[in-house]
Amino acid sequence: MGRVVASAPGKCILFGEHAVVYGQPAVAVAIEQRMIVEISTEDEISEWKLDGKEFDGSKHPHVQALRDRMWPKSVGATPLSVKIHGDIPAASGLGSSAALSVAACAALRAARGRWIRKNGDFSVPEDWAEGYHSSIEDTNSYADSENIRDSARRSGQNGVGHLHIFGQDSIDVEECSIVGHSIEAVAQGGRASPMDATTCAYGGIILLSDKLEPGVDWTGTRNLSTPNGDVSWEIHSVSAKSPDDLFLVIGHTGDYSSTAQQVKYVAELLEKDPLRMKEIEAIGHVARRGVDALLKGDYTAVGHAMKENQVLLSLLGVSSEKLDRLVEAANPSSLGAKLTGAGGGGCMIALTRNPKETSEAIELAGGRTWISKFNNKGLTLDAISDLPIWFPPGN
Numbered sequence: 001m002g003r004v005v006a007s008a009p010g011k012c013i014l015f016g017e018h019a020v021v022y023g024q025p026a027v028a029v030a031i032e033q034r035m036i037v038e039i040s041t042e043d044e045i046s047e048w049k050l051d052g053k054e055f056d057g058s059k060h061p062h063v064q065a066l067r068d069r070m071w072p073k074s075v076g077a078t079p080l081s082v083k084i085h086g087d088i089p090a091a092s093g094l095g096s097s098a099a100l101s102v103a104a105c106a107a108l109r110a111a112r113g114r115w116i117r118k119n120g121d122f123s124v125p126e127d128w129a130e131g132y133h134s135s136i137e138d139t140n141s142y143a144d145s146e147n148i149r150d151s152a153r154r155s156g157q158n159g160v161g162h163l164h165i166f167g168q169d170s171i172d173v174e175e176c177s178i179v180g181h182s183i184e185a186v187a188q189g190g191r192a193s194p195m196d197a198t199t200c201a202y203g204g205i206i207l208l209s210d211k212l213e214p215g216v217d218w219t220g221t222r223n224l225s226t227p228n229g230d231v232s233w234e235i236h237s238v239s240a241k242s243p244d245d246l247f248l249v250i251g252h253t254g255d256y257s258s259t260a261q262q263v264k265y266v267a268e269l270l271e272k273d274p275l276r277m278k279e280i281e282a283i284g285h286v287a288r289r290g291v292d293a294l295l296k297g298d299y300t301a302v303g304h305a306m307k308e309n310q311v312l313l314s315l316l317g318v319s320s321e322k323l324d325r326l327v328e329a330a331n332p333s334s335l336g337a338k339l340t341g342a343g344g345g346g347c348m349i350a351l352t353r354n355p356k357e358t359s360e361a362i363e364l365a366g367g368r369t370w371i372s373k374f375n376n377k378g379l380t381l382d383a384i385s386d387l388p389i390w391f392p393p394g395n
């Protein structure tokens with residue numbers, strides 16, 4: 001039986017959510033909690049299964065979008081059984097859907113493999129005969145399911161006489177991050193930053209900016225045509241020496257909220273009153289101060305920026321009473337606390353050197369907590385057997 005298991009971490013945002021959708025800088029950190037995706041072929045299944053039940057694409061739009069892109073029935077891809085588990089709560093601002101998309105993208109790629117140019121190098125996207133990567137110009141990964149170009153399943157391009165690779169060699173972190181972002185963009189009505197998908201794919205600490213930042217590793221540019229115009233992000237990986245005694249405490253309000261709705265709420269607010277774009281820019285200024293502090297290793301200033309960011313997010317109207325209560329409870333024992341993700345419910349985070357004290361304070365205020373360190377790994381391929389599961393048409 002062909003089988004692949006891949007996993008990716010969730011994320012929390014130190015500064016800049018919502019404003020990052022409009023191109024402002026933001027920083028996110030991969031957390032210890034992960035989503036695990038297992039795909040396999042089971043004898044005699046004629047249709048896709050998800051967690052043992054018949055797969056319903058309308059209930060699982062992320063999996064449906066991936067299936068359309070990576071596993072098209074129209075060119076003979078066989079039905080799969082998919083199992084999803086992990087310890088990231090859904091609809092809570094911790095990037096569960098991005099982690100799912102990134103891990104599932106890697107699993108499907110490992111299972112189908114990739115055609116590359118004869119004598120090509122699998123790590124050089126220009127040698128690929130199929131796939132999504134920011135350095136391949138003719139890839140339209142941001143189209144919705146019906147309008148995907150054939151780039152993902154093209155054959156015969158980039159040279160004649162292909163070589164087929166599969167498993168770990170066929171996985172490309174940048175591809176998973178791009179596909180993850182494109183699926184978030186579709187799910188969020190065209191307005192989504194690459195923050196979640198990039199952090200879940202690469203792990204560690206990710207900085208998005210409107211310009212190239214010195215002192216950090218640049219990993220690429222992402223462009224997206226949104227209903228508000230074209231937005232472009234420069235993506236960087238930050239290797240800040242985060243001290244061993246620093247922790248993130250995540251506090252869940254117990255309420256769930258839809259990122260798509262929260263993003264829509266902000267878009268409508270800005271449409272009604274374009275002057276409120278000043279608030280988005282103010283979040284950008286605070287995020288920039290936070291980035292400078294992070295790069296200097298000044299965590300007291302990082303905490304201050306988080307606090308200021310929370311005030312601005314509240315003004316924008318994306319916090320909630322419960323989030324405010326948990327943030328207030330965390331403040332005395334931490335360097336800074338704020339909501340994370342889209343807000344309106346879901347989670348807050350506190351940056352702290354006293355994880356036990358901060359966690360108890362949040363729980364006393366009614367939150368459920370998790371503690372996470374920094375420097376968590378990104379996407380991993382965790383198990384494979386009998387690959388490729390489907391051998392896509394090549395020449």
Ligand code: MEV
Pocket residue numbers: 016017018019020021093095188191192193194195196259263340341342
């Ligand atoms: C969601 O985790 C973060 C938002 O900024 C949306 C996005 O960046 O696409 C609210």
